[in-house]
Amino acid sequence: MNPVLWRRVGHYGFIAFCAAAFIFLLAPILVIVPLSFNAEPYFTFTEGMLRLDPEAYSLRWYRNVVEDEAWSRALVNSLVIGSAATLLATTLGTLAALGLASPAMPGRALITGILISPMVTPIIIVAVGMFFFYSSIGLGQSLTGLILAHAALGAPFVVITVTATLSGFDPTLLRAAASLGAGPLRRFFRVQLPLIAPGVFSGGLFAFATSFDEVVVVLFMGGLEQRTIPRQMWSGIREQISPSILAVAVFLIAFALVALFTVQWLRRRSTGR
Amino acid sequence: MRIKGPRATAVALTLPLLAFIGLSFVAPLGTLLSKSAYDPNVANILPRTLAALDGWSGGGLPAEAAFAAIAEELPKARQARTLVRVAGPVNRLKSGLRRVLARTARQVEKTEYAGSWRAALIGIDPAWQEPDTWLAIQAAGARFTLRHYLQALDLERRPDGDIGLRPEQSRIYVPLLWRTLLVSLGVTLLCLAIGYPIAHLIATSPPKRSNLLLLMVLVPFWTSLLVRTTAWIVLLQRQGVINSLLVSMGITPDGERLELIYNMTGTFTAMTHVLLPFMVLPLYSVMRSIPPTHMAAAASLGANPVQGFLRVYLPQTLPGIGAGGLLVFILAIGYYITPALVGGRSGQLISNMIAYHVQTSLNWGLAAALSSILLVAVIGLYLIYSRLIGIDRVRLS
Numbered sequence: 114m115n116p117v118l119w120r121r122v123g124h125y126g127f128i129a130f131c132a133a134a135f136i137f138l139l140a141p142i143l144v145i146v147p148l149s150f151n152a153e154p155y156f157t158f159t160e161g162m163l164r165l166d167p168e169a170y171s172l173r174w175y176r177n178v179v180e181d182e183a184w185s186r187a188l189v190n191s192l193v194i195g196s197a198a199t200l201l202a203t204t205l206g207t208l209a210a211l212g213l214a215s216p217a218m219p220g221r222a223l224i225t226g227i228l229i230s231p232m233v234t235p236i237i238i239v240a241v242g243m244f245f246f247y248s249s250i251g252l253g254q255s256l257t258g259l260i261l262a263h264a265a266l267g268a269p270f271v272v273i274t275v276t277a278t279l280s281g282f283d284p285t286l287l288r289a290a291a292s293l294g295a296g297p298l299r300r301f302f303r304v305q306l307p308l309i310a311p312g313v314f315s316g317g318l319f320a321f322a323t324s325f326d327e328v329v330v331v332l333f334m335g336g337l338e339q340r341t342i343p344r345q346m347w348s349g350i351r352e353q354i355s356p357s358i359l360a361v362a363v364f365l366i367a368f369a370l371v372a373l374f375t376v377q378w379l380r381r382r383s384t385g386r
Numbered sequence: 387m388r389i390k391g392p393r394a395t396a397v398a399l400t401l402p403l404l405a406f407i408g409l410s411f412v413a414p415l416g417t418l419l420s421k422s423a424y425d426p427n428v429a430n431i432l433p434r435t436l437a438a439l440d441g442w443s444g445g446g447l448p449a450e451a452a453f454a455a456i457a458e459e460l461p462k463a464r465q466a467r468t469l470v471r472v473a474g475p476v477n478r479l480k481s482g483l484r485r486v487l488a489r490t491a492r493q494v495e496k497t498e499y500a501g502s503w504r505a506a507l508i509g510i511d512p513a514w515q516e517p518d519t520w521l522a523i524q525a526a527g528a529r530f531t532l533r534h535y536l537q538a539l540d541l542e543r544r545p546d547g548d549i550g551l552r553p554e555q556s557r558i559y560v561p562l563l564w565r566t567l568l569v570s571l572g573v574t575l576l577c578l579a580i581g582y583p584i585a586h587l588i589a590t591s592p593p594k595r596s597n598l599l600l601l602m603v604l605v606p607f608w609t610s611l612l613v614r615t616t617a618w619i620v621l622l623q624r625q626g627v628i629n630s631l632l633v634s635m636g637i638t639p640d641g642e643r644l645e646l647i648y649n650m651t652g653t654f655t656a657m658t659h660v661l662l663p664f665m666v667l668p669l670y671s672v673m674r675s676i677p678p679t680h681m682a683a684a685a686s687l688g689a690n691p692v693q694g695f696l697r698v699y700l701p702q703t704l705p706g707i708g709a710g711g712l713l714v715f716i717l718a719i720g721y722y723i724t725p726a727l728v729g730g731r732s733g734q735l736i737s738n739m740i741a742y743h744v745q746t747s748l749n750w751g752l753a754a755a756l757s758s759i760l761l762v763a764v765i766g767l768y769l770i771y772s773r774l775i776g777i778d779r780v781r782l783s
Contacts, residue, residue: 235720
């Protein structure tokens with residue numbers, strides 16, 4: 114057969130395959146958003162929805178979620194745990210990244226490995242270990258325990274992003290500031306921090322997103338009082354899956370989009386691209 | 387600064403996080419690992435019984451002193467509400483003993499001592515005249531034990547002291563470990579098969595389109611895991627979007643809707659979806675650095691596209707395949723949420739078994755032993771990853 118034809122078939126096959134793969138990647142999100150406006154308690158597109166009949170769409174599931182006290186309590190818990198854990202992870206993580214970026218740092222590979230290990234350890238092992246340990250020191254079923262746990266899970270992301278930003282930081286700026294008489298704290302806060310701020314901020318966002326999406330540790334360590342949004346979704350999926358879950362899912366998708374675009378924007382700012 | 391030196395400053399900056407990770411993360415892992423081989427509960431609750439059993443090794447019945455000791459210690463444990471901590475481990479070694487211990491603890495209080503605790507206990511429950519009962523108590527009383535590891539590897543200690551495989555029908559954990567490894571391998575290959583072409587497309591598109599396509603990978607990557615799992619339930623369940631579509635198009639009859647979820651298919655689909663970005667992103671960053679002139683050069687030298695791909699392009703992408711593949715595999719073998727929600731009974735992996743033993747069967751020693759095995763596997767892979775790729779080169783966006 115004609116080689117040009119073959120090449121064309123191969124090319125279109127490749128494009129079709131990629132299109133299918135992208136549909137696979139996006140299908141879940143594309144399906145959830147319209148179905149969350151379904152007027153009926155079904156998980157399929159009703160005939161009315163396909164005809165774009167306004168009667169077939171409604172905000173009832175959103176109303177359900179807003180009026181349900183369990184969800185608002187979960188949101189508060191998620192925000193409290195997420196912000197406290199982020200604050201802790203970002204502060205400690207940024208300091209550690211500054212240390213690791215120093216050329217004088219001994220044993221860098223080993224220490225980086227230890228600091229990043231919470232990110233790759235299977236979450237079930239982390240959750241079970243934390244459940245045993247924190248209950249034995251009296252922090253089981255407490256917000257404090259969950260905050261510490263989530264800070265440990267989020268810190269590696271801060272270390273990685275800040276380290277990456279620091280690799281583009283010019284240390285002579287610090288020397289210049291020192292020659293002008295600035296002390297170490299002033300040098301850090303007035304010169305270095307403003308320049309690495311985008312990296313610190315996206316690290317913090319990663320840490321917050323990690324906590325905001327974390328369910329397994331909460332499942333093992335948290336009690337009824339510490340239910341977060343993912344924990345509430347988990348029981349919703351396990352017990353009886355109602356379209357209210359889809360309304361919450363749309364809220365989480367919106368959160369993910371905002372987080373993603375913020376991180377992209379910060380990265381572009383810090384690399385100047 | 388000059389007083390301390392840059393080395394001391396660098397160490398001092400990392401110390402707070404190191405200490406924090408040590409306390410909040412490494413200590414919990416240590417607690418977990420210690421539970422896999424160390425359990426002082428029974429030894430603390432029945433110290434005199436175990437002392438009386440010291441030196442006895444299953445020949446005939448133990449001495450009267452052992453009967454007397456346990457007749458005293460069981461009711462004491464019942465009053466202190468610690469009897470469950472004895473009954474659980476003992477019952478796991480010989481089933482039925484939970485009831486025997488509870489009944490004995492209850493009745494021995496009402497029993498008048500009549501010269502022989504041995505006769506009294508056997509009168510309460512004939513299980514006390516079986517050496518096996520005492521062997522189970524003795525074994526559960528060991529502070530350090532490897533029996534959880536033996537069980538986690540489907541091994542058992544035979545009566546003659548040899549270690550051998552359990553009978554075939556009671557081997558659970560090794561097949562589950564194999565299943566976990568095979569599913570992880572399958573998911574990794576699937577991610578590679580889907581991820582390689584799209585990473586190539588993203589890397590070779592003009593910048594504007596490339597950014598847009600990359601965004602289409604990043605949006606699911608950032609979306610909550612639970613949201614994506616929910617979405618797959620909505621799509622795949624019997625009354626879900628895909629089945630309804632197939633029925634309305636007349637491809638499948640209404641009575642024969644496909645079972646796409648709550649089984650291995652569900653686990654595979656959802657896991658591949660969740661892990662695909664972890665494959666695409668490292669592949670993309672490697673492919674972006676390959677100059678397009680290489681393929682053109684291969685073609686001008688007479689290679690057809692297949693040869694050019696196999697001998698020029700593919701070898702240069704191997705680092706990306708290694709990085710993405712290892713990352714996906716590491717994440718897959720520890721997977722918990724998705725199999726728990728969409729795996730049904732047949733799609734469960736080793737993580738789900740660990741959760742079961744912590745929450746339901748309360749066999750914490752076994753859960754800890756299974757966790758240690760999983761952890762060792764992950765650490766091994768992680769070391770390979772850091773040796774091959776470098777930990778500090780992990781990219782997030």
